[in-house]
Structures are given as structure tokens and as C-alpha cells.
Amino acid sequence: MTSRIYNQSMYKFGTPESSLWEASQGARIPHSIKLIGDHSADVAIIGGGYTGLSAAYHLAKDFNVKSSVIEAGHIGWGASGRNGGFCSVGGTAEDNQTLIKKYGLDDVKKYYQSQIDAIELVRSIILDEKIDIKIQGNAEIEVARSSRDFDRLVSYANFRKKSLGLNTSIIPEDRFKEEYFDSTEQYGAISIEPTFGIHPLRFVNGLADAASNRGVNLYSNSEVVSWEKTNNGHLLSTNKGSITAKYVIFATNGFMPEHLLPNFNARSLPIISSIITTRPLKVDELNSHNWKTEDPIINSRKLVNYFRMLPDNRFLFGGRGSSSGNEQGALKNYCYLESVMKKIWPNWRNVDIEYKWHGFVCFTKRLTPSIGRLDDDPSVFFGFGYHGNGVNTSTWTGYQLAKWIGKINVRSEYPEELPNLVRGLSPKFPFSLFRRYYLQAMINFYRFKDNFDFFSK
Numbered sequence: 001m002t003s004r005i006y007n008q009s010m011y012k013f014g015t016p017e018s019s020l021w022e023a024s025q026g027a028r029i030p031h032s033i034k035l036i037g038d039h040s041a042d043v044a045i046i047g048g049g050y051t052g053l054s055a056a057y058h059l060a061k062d063f064n065v066k067s068s069v070i071e072a073g074h075i076g077w078g079a080s081g082r083n084g085g086f087c088s089v090g091g092t093a094e095d096n097q098t099l100i101k102k103y104g105l106d107d108v109k110k111y112y113q114s115q116i117d118a119i120e121l122v123r124s125i126i127l128d129e130k131i132d133i134k135i136q137g138n139a140e141i142e143v144a145r146s147s148r149d150f151d152r153l154v155s156y157a158n159f160r161k162k163s164l165g166l167n168t169s170i171i172p173e174d175r176f177k178e179e180y181f182d183s184t185e186q187y188g189a190i191s192i193e194p195t196f197g198i199h200p201l202r203f204v205n206g207l208a209d210a211a212s213n214r215g216v217n218l219y220s221n222s223e224v225v226s227w228e229k230t231n232n233g234h235l236l237s238t239n240k241g242s243i244t245a246k247y248v249i250f251a252t253n254g255f256m257p258e259h260l261l262p263n264f265n266a267r268s269l270p271i272i273s274s275i276i277t278t279r280p281l282k283v284d285e286l287n288s289h290n291w292k293t294e295d296p297i298i299n300s301r302k303l304v305n306y307f308r309m310l311p312d313n314r315f316l317f318g319g320r321g322s323s324s325g326n327e328q329g330a331l332k333n334y335c336y337l338e339s340v341m342k343k344i345w346p347n348w349r350n351v352d353i354e355y356k357w358h359g360f361v362c363f364t365k366r367l368t369p370s371i372g373r374l375d376d377d378p379s380v381f382f383g384f385g386y387h388g389n390g391v392n393t394s395t396w397t398g399y400q401l402a403k404w405i406g407k408i409n410v411r412s413e414y415p416e417e418l419p420n421l422v423r424g425l426s427p428k429f430p431f432s433l434f435r436r437y438y439l440q441a442m443i444n445f446y447r448f449k450d451n452f453d454f455f456s457k
């Protein structure tokens, strides 16, 4: 029996999420089968999202190691097939000053350089593998919803530029209105390069095709239900088959089946993020808010919204999801998200919302990604906890794990490339069964702050 902290409807592996991405992924050549019978592999990877697929792809491409990826749903069923498609700098929810205090400036700079490398890694995979994706925009924009927020963002951008070497710039309100968009909540913005937007499920599919073409076995609709250590290595079993492997990569992020191995119990906090998309907007509708940009954008609300204009002029708007994951809560949350969107862009108040969906992002207690191998079993590798910024971070994590395993005979310690702030398991969450309730209390407080701050700006 599994002990999940959210409603069971979040774990319907057999049902694809009804997202715009599922509806617009294009024709597919099947690249995966159900795991039936007993198999073996050098490396078995649990989870067929970016982390798992990138690890499998790089193991095959760079080290000629053929792995097997085991995915409970279709390949990319999890967050990798559902996200907002922002390929941007992030991955941690901790503020920079605290990170510097804890890990030192050099390590934090190294981390941010790895974030830039990770963005370029995604770009190069798309180009090298000729994945059919439009790369949109050059920078992530953070738009201020009050003049007080603008002042805060300006000093944040200056700090990131001077101390961390990031390529940030400041966009005053008038220029923003002319070159980006106009709305009820824009008082100028900051930008950070590089960043771009993609169709996330097409990236999954492209990565999976590239891995499969290099000999990776992809097993879909095959939930791992037990994990045992035997004399022959790890035995991962599904309802219809099994894989025995020397090494395992645990790549399940927010959908983590914690019950499979006690080491992972209470190490992460999944949080639901939701997205709505409009029908394609007409030119006069775009003009009514002077919409000019393809750059992915976030706002300065405490419960941040993320949004982008897609290649067919559908508007994608995302934010915090429901707290339980049940269907009623999800519907209520989509309505809330729509009301926020239409408050910010009132001229779009009659525009229909065509798609609504949600999924898990994954937090850790120390608020940084968790990448490594188990101390008590060095044949188990893991990568999770990207704090809602996994397009680049998880792809990069998979690559780091592949390099680590690919060079295992010459290198058993942590690879030099991994900043200290991402190494190893994060401490456990206390009172783990109540994780999502104390999260809810925090969200209610932030929702209150968002409304209060807006009226007092």
C-alpha cells in the first residue's frame, strides 16, 4: 500500500493529463513498450521525465551504456510533459544571501554558472537532435506589480549582476509598456539572460526518441511497485515484469514513490502548480494590451504567476495549484487563476480558457536541488527538488548523473562539477504526513499578502 500525501487523482498514471501540450505534440512514432517478463540492465532508471531521459540519453551517447527507463505513465507523463516550458535560471527557492552565508560566494557562483550551462544544454540537445520545437524569447522577465516591488527588483538585479555575474538588466515602466505589454500590474521589470520558452512535451518526445535511437529501452505504463536488493543487484518489479540492475537512478521528482525505499521518505515536498491557456488571441486582442514579447515572464506576487505568449498566440498563465489535488479543489483553483489573469489583463475578460491542467513541482527542506548517491548504497543515484525550475535543471542533472556513472571506475566521489549546495539528500521534513497542511497555511498567508500588498502599493 502506498502512502501518498496528496489525493489519489494526482497519481492516475494510466490517464494522460488533458493539457494543451498533449493536444499539440504532433504525430508520434511509438518508442516505448510495457515492461513484461524479467530483464536485466547495467543501469535502471525509475522515472521517464527529463531527469531520467537525459541520464539515459547521455549514458548511451557519451559512454555507450545502454540503460532501461521505467515509467509509470506514458513517457513524459509527469511534470516534464506538463510544465510551462520556461527554460530559465532558478532551481532553488532559497534567497541568494542565505545561500552565500551557507555555502560561500564561490559555490553559489558555480551553481548559477551551472544553471546557465543547463539552459545551453537544453538548447544544444534541441538543435543537435533536430527536435521540432520553436525556441521563443531570449530573457526571463520579472515584472513588478507595484513601485515598491520595482525598487526591490532593481536592487536584486544589481546584486545578481555584480556579485553573481549574471546577465541582468532593468526595464523602466515606460519602456516596458512600449516593448513588452501593458496591464493593471506593471511598474517596470528586470530581465535575466539567457532564457527561452519551449513546448515541454515535444522536448520529452525528442529526448526519448534520441535515447531510443541509441539503444535505450523505454518502458511505459510500468509502475515500479517494489524495489529489493538481491545478490544480483537491485530488483525492480512492476505488476507484469522486473528489471535487475547494477545501478539505479531514482528520477521521480514530485511524483516520488517514497515508499519504495526508506532513504527517500520525507525528503521532498511536492507542491501542485497549475496552468490555464486561452484560445489563440486575435491581433486586436493582443493590441489591446500592447502585447509585443515572446519572452517568458514571471510577476512579483508572493504566489508567483508565470506566463508566456505561445507561437499560436494562445496565452499561457500559471501559478500555485490546489492544496489537496482532488478534482473539486483543482477546479476551484483554475477559476481563481483565471480571475487573477483577467484582473491583470481586463481586456481579455471574455476570452475563453481552453485548457487547464496541473502537476507537481518538488521542494526540499534545504530549498536547493538534491543530487547524489546514497551513502549507505553507492549504487543508487538520485536527482530531484528543482523548485519549479526543472526544464534546464533536471536535464542538466540527468547529464551529471550519466557522467558520474559513465566514469564510475575512475571516479567514485562527488564530481567536481556539482556545486556543494546541490549535493546529497536534503534533511527530512519533520511531521512528514502533515507536509501539505503547513504548506497550505503558508499559501493562505501569501494569498492574503498578495491582496493586501496590492491595495497598499
Ligand SMILES: Cc1cc2nc3c(=O)[nH]c(=O)nc-3n(C[C@H](O)[C@H](O)[C@H](O)COP(=O)(O)OP(=O)(O)OC[C@H]3O[C@@H](n4cnc5c(N)ncnc54)[C@H](O)[C@@H]3O)c2cc1C
Binding pocket: 013, 046, 047, 048, 049, 050, 051, 052, 070, 071, 072, 073, 076, 077, 078, 079, 080, 081, 082, 083, 084, 085, 086, 087, 088, 222, 223, 224, 225, 251, 252, 253, 254, 255, 256, 257, 273, 274, 275, 306, 318, 357, 358, 359, 360, 361, 362, 383, 384, 386, 387, 388, 389, 390, 391, 392, 393, 394
Ligand atoms: C504545472 C507545472 C509547471 C512547471 N513549469 C515549469 C517551467 O516553466 N520551467 C521549468 O523549468 N520547470 C517547470 N516545472 C517543473 C518541471 O516540469 C520539473 O522540475 C521537471 O519536469 C522534473 O523532471 P523530472 O524528470 O525530474 O520529473 P517528472 O517529469 O515529474 O518525471 C518523474 C516521473 O516519475 C514517474 N514515476 C513516479 N513513480 C513511479 C514509479 N513507481 N515507477 C515508475 N515511474 C514512476 C512519474 O510518472 C513521472 O513521469 C513545472 C512543473 C509543473 C507541474
